[in-house]
Amino acid sequence: MTQDFSGSLTPPFSPYLPDLLVDETCRAPRFSCAPTSCSGNGNTFSSSSYLSSGSLKRLLLRLDPSPTDYESDTVEIFDFPWVAETALVESTDLLFGLFRQKLDILENLCQPLSLDPGQLSNIHIEAEEIRSQCVQFLHYVKVFIYRFLDPPQKMDTIPVHPYEELEAQLPSKLIEELHGLRLYLGHLCELPNNIQAALQLQHHGKVLPASWHLLHLHFDVHWSILEILQILGDKMQGQIVYAHEYINLIGENLTNVSLIEELCEDLLCDLIYYAANRYAQVRPSEALNDQIYHCICVKEMWILLLQLLDHRSKGSSSESFWIRVNKLLKSLNQGSNSMESHRISKTVQCKDPLGLSWWLIAHLSPLYTFDRNGNREEAVQISSNWKFIEDLLKKSSDAQNGVREDELRMHLQCCLSLCDIWESNLTAGTILWEYFSKNLNSSFTIRWLGLQTLACVSKSPCSMLEVVRSCCTDKPSLDLYKSDNSYLIFLRILARLMKKDKESRGAHPWKQIKGRIYSKFHQKKMQELTEVGLQHFFILFLLLAIVADTEDVASRVIDLLQFLVPGHLSTSQRALLWRGNFAFLLIYVEKNMDISALAEKLSHSFRETAKEFLVTKGDFGQKHTLWTLLSTYVDGVQEVFETSHNLQLSEEKLLNDGFSMMLPACRESELCSVLNFLQTAVARLRLKCQL
Template sequence: MDDLFKMARKDAMTLDSQLITNVLTAKSCGNSSSNSAFSMRRNCVDLYSFLDEYISCVAAVPKYSWCLGKLLRPLCEQMEKLQKQLGPLTSLSESVYLHASNARGNKCEQPSYHLFHMHLDLRWMQINVMLKVYKAWDSHQALCDSQVIESSSITKADISRKANSLMFELIDLAFLRFEKLFGSGCCKKSPFSCSCIQDLWVYLHRFYSSLFNDNEGTAFWSSFCGYIGKINGLHGEDFAIGNPHMYQEAPCSSKAVFSLWLLSNVTILHKSAGLVVSNNHALLENLIKLIVADESNEGDIKTCLVFIESLCIQLWEPKVEPIVCLWEYFHKKINNSFYVPGSSIDSIATLSKTSSGLLKHVRTLIESKRSCATTSYQHFIRIVGLHLQRTKNTPRHWNVIKGRVFSKMSGPRLGGLSQTGEHHVVVLFVMLAITVGIGQVDNKFIEIITTIKRAKDNLSSDLTQGLMAFIVLSLNEKQNVSKLVGVVVDHVNAISPLDGFDVLKRFTEEVQEIFTMDDSPGLGLHLLLDSWMSSYLTCCAPAESSRLLESVLVVVNRIKVRSCLNSPDQDTVLFVERLWEQLNPYFNGMSAHMPVQSAELAASLVVLFINTGNHDRASAIMNLFIVKDCSDVWISRRFITKLILNDNVVSILPRYNKIIIKAWIRCCIICTDAFSMEMKSFTSYISNIDEISCICNNGDSSLLDSKEPLLYLCNSFRSKFESTENIYQKQNLRERLTSYMDGIDRWLKSNTVSQDHEIVQNVFKASGNMVRLCANLLYTKSKPNTVLQQIIDTLLLPASVRNPEYKLSVAVTQSIKEHLHLFIEGLHSLYSNQDSYIMRIIKELITVYVPRCVTLPSPLPPTSSTRFALVAELASFSCNLRCLIFETVSNQFFKKKSKVPHLHACHALTFLKESLSLNDRNADVIKCFIRGCFERLCDMMMFCDDKSAALSHTKKIVKVLLNSDMLRENSDLIDSLTYSLAALCNEHLAWSSRQTFDLVISLSNDAPDLVVRFLPQLLDTIKHIERKRGVGYDKNLRFGLERVETNLRSIKADHHRQD
């Protein structure tokens, strides 16, 4: 045996000596195999295996038990020598630890790997051999003669000391590994550098159980906890530390973190191996107290909480004391941010601004398998939540936590909370509410909120957010929220919309979420509707008010559906009444930018009030949206179209028929989506009203089928008006249509300033067609303020337009260019009764808008391609109207015998030129042109300043007229032209003979044939003047005539030469 151990010691020494180069050379290893390190390790292990087997064989045969007495003492001496030679595990160099783990395992050729594992093998096999000898000796002691067999030198205490020594060295090894890890790196790595160390920890547990016949592992954990306590300076068993300097230099917090790390990993290891896990709460509590007493940094606290969660939540039976210890630490630091200095920006906790975000964050803390907490406080909250979930059937745990938490929420303490502290309190109480139920903590939370508000005279956004989260939780648990809502609504009502709009906006978003998530208006939810709502709707943007109203509409529609099926309960009545109280001021102050949801909400409220029997409220809303002229026609239309879909409401609508028809006409005038489903639905309802159907029922077509329903209605009224001879029926039709148009000036005025060009175009087009088709019904002679007058004064002749410097908007200008002819045509149809007012209006329209609508010729491209429709539609007008237009243009812009032309003469000339050019093949238009403005154009040619642009422009127009093919083809036109020329000569020849003869000469240059035909009339006029003067021959007149004849002969001679 001595030789065997001597060989073993030699192999161990040889293996240790090779660490200098970490390579075995052929010289040092002799003729051994390439893996000599493994061979030497195996030789040593085989020795212990042989001893183990030998002792088992001897112990099995009682008659050989004397061998144990002979073998025991020398065996113990030899094993002790070998252990002393090897030394403790911590005495190995660092390079050995670096190579201790290798994926190749025993095939590895690194001497350091085999040296380290030889240490593990021999230490484990030594205590196993000692245990086997002890048990064999103990079992045979009664059978043996005590005088023959010496007493055993191996006691249970010796074996226990050896096992403890091995365990403590493994703990020391783990500490060396811990020191190599950086910060929270130990959370991702275990204390076991290789699987062999893991196995050894498991074997040690079983070894202690075998040594002390302890299936509970008490001896193992007692030794483990005792050594850990010694390391941390706790009062415990008197264990000697193998390397005291190793721990002396380490801070207390580091030793505590290490202890938790090792304790957690060893517990996990033993549980995975199926071993009994002991609940070492006493050690844990002591370690927690050390950590919090040492004022550990945030990084160490976060790391510790990872292991504390593992032990308290996953591995051990629940116990409340560790949670209480942690709370004692965190409540003192409740105002801290728990930020780790030097951490990346991603590690900073992102705080949600909504209650749903807060609830999601808190639920995520306890629902995720791995902690997602970004701070130690959040991790503590996670541990509290998980612990309460585990112990929900054990009231004692909650009672202890409640007592400790609530007792720390004193008035002075709450008054000194920072914003961060308030957030931490909110998160804590939300976690408690989620885990133990809202009813356990809501009263205390309200008390905390009230205390803070009293101390600070305000509530922070975090506290408001917490209250809203509690409301959501209460609704989820179907508990009444009146107390919670009362606190938060009182706070929000006191906020000024101008100073605290952001707070109002966030609160509104919270309310929206609550309305959309909850299916019932009960449980005190109606208290959320208070004065803040009308304040917010008044000052917020349309998009924001739209979102709020949409959320309220969801709830109202749910209630509406239920109220149609069952009689509304008291909660429903309270909710609807409260909602109306807040929306009434908003609806009364209707603006042009109200969202369409307001109309839908109002319509739903009408249905609800009818279902609840409150017809007065229903009528009040209908008066707001139908009777009152809402500034936004789309709101009225949406309101009415939503109402007519409900059978309960349709029964009371007939009393509003006249107002609804009025609203429909307004929609036709203003709305541009004439073919939308909403507009078709509205038109369908209108067509079924008796007073409309009796007018529009023509058999072949209907109001609903027409492409332009308003024009169809106007045509129907006109046809009915013209077809009846009864003066009373005529008056009735006039009054009925007038009543439908009541207040039209307000409708039109608000929309002519619209930024939407399509709306402006639609307004002018619809209004113009009404005037064209129904002028007789819209106007009564000598009656003031008729509908026709309102339309004209609002759209075409407001006071401002008479100011020459007033600039019309682009949309209005283009609309008038396109539709002015409709108004003029309708007005002219009224002139049959010689109404001076109508004539004055027509002339004023032409005077005002010809300069504004005519675009002067320019080398630059035109800014608008819109043609002046008054020019384009001349051919469709009556002869009288065409003459009136030309005469009005001539009389207003071309003054007789004026040397200086009118300011807008060029615009008028451009209008005449375009009229002539566009209708150069229309004899009727040309005839009216000659009758209306030829004389005044000639007057311009006679008297206008030679340098004026208007003169050259006039000459071009006259030239175009004189060279017209239609003029040559139609003798009536020539007669009309010569008649006008003769009238001009009669007027001017006597007193302005030179200008007159210059004009005739100028005309002869453009149309000599026409002047030749005119010469006899010119001669007659000269003779008539001579007779008037009492002379037989006027030299000047005869000389002028001679000049004309000479010019004609010259022109004729030039033609002959050209031929």
């Protein structure tokens, strides 16, 4: 392990050589959210960030970390000049000791003191200089490994130079030093509150507190350790590096591979911890509007980890980004009660881990649109995570979990946002259908929001169809939480998945999913539907008629409605049945399909009702009930005639002698509305005949 640092600041192996040029021009990449660091080229991240500077891209392409720097004979590290090609080999302990000493100084600057503005400015300058020196040193380590460390060679019996012996031990020693540095720093989530508060610093001035510099230095160090380990692994050509002294002392295995895996997991835990703290302040209605990042540097760290983990998973057995995130979120949802609970379940305190999981996945997935330089790419294939989402959907729709309507809306809104950027997955739709098919009679309302959409039954075929069209649109809406209930959001998801599946595979997905939908409706189910349930029934099948096979769906609806017993239906239910049928007629007309089959059945029902209206005398309550139905029919026929362009789709079959039966029994106000409609309808039919 690392030897005790004596405190001497004299570099013993790399003396100052006055005739050699010292390289002081290098500016290493770093995390920064200060406004003065903005790149100004439209990039979200600072020009000196690991993304915008090209540092990540060079890392993954195995290129020189800093091709234009460290070209002179010496380099200045911690205010001392060192021989660039030998310093890390000869003075490993000393350099890392100086590094830790600088960290201690910066931590001391963060102590809360009552200082005047002049002292605050001096502290800012000193803290910035310390951070710059620390970042510069870690950058030098990366460059040294890439340029000056020789690949592993077989050691033979020929005596070697002492420097070569030290150089051969450097990879093992670096693993020990980096592991020690990781333990020295601890987890990001364990930093004192006054340090973590710097993440939420809203107004960045020219003078930043020392806590801001220290926090961002922690970010720099954690990521730089990963970079160093990645470069070292590439340099060793796949050969595993063991920390021999650590293993001999502690008795546990420590390698470059195990260290990078552990550090990646620790960083993900820390980032989820930060997200959980932010989620605690997010209202469900604002879930998609509020980001999971307190600071742009946290967002950059997420992207860096995403890119690195997916890159490593392609060439080895290392787990991808989604697999790692899924494991952590599963552990978080299981809680800390199980014997094998993960550290994250003890670190992250969250009252709603299911909602946090949805929120995280919905916000992390768009990070795949950023390339290795931090630029957003619009047309890019985003790696999906449907398997985990299917598990979340089962949890969200499980009645035993007691998910409330307001929570379910947020979950489904997150799911809908994922449907927009991932490939289609019809299994997600069928999982949700299993839940909603059992709850069709529910109003899906939130008490404090009042009645919403489907809780108020559509008053006309057009308004019913308008609800369906809104579910079929691809236009994103961030206000769905208040405008749509969970059932409507489910229908949006279903429509999006079916349309996307058809576009990507060519074959229509209708054959795969219609059996699951049709099988839920049988005689008992249909007769149990309330008025709200019938509304849900029609909205579902109208949506299917638009995105799938219109004739097949309409035919199925006619068959299912045969299960209903008219005598057991309320007036409002009967009126809703007619409005639903007229909504189907409107779809037929819009698709230029002949409506004769549907029109004949509907007009027959109208004729029978008109006959009953004619013979009913004295019972004003019954006449009012019948007029409600008849006026629904008249309004529906009028909407069909107004929608049709040329009345060549058998629209005239909606007109029969039922009108002549009802006219004698109408009151004056009722008679006026019917005659006005008939006058308009006949005029259009005459115009059709003339053409």
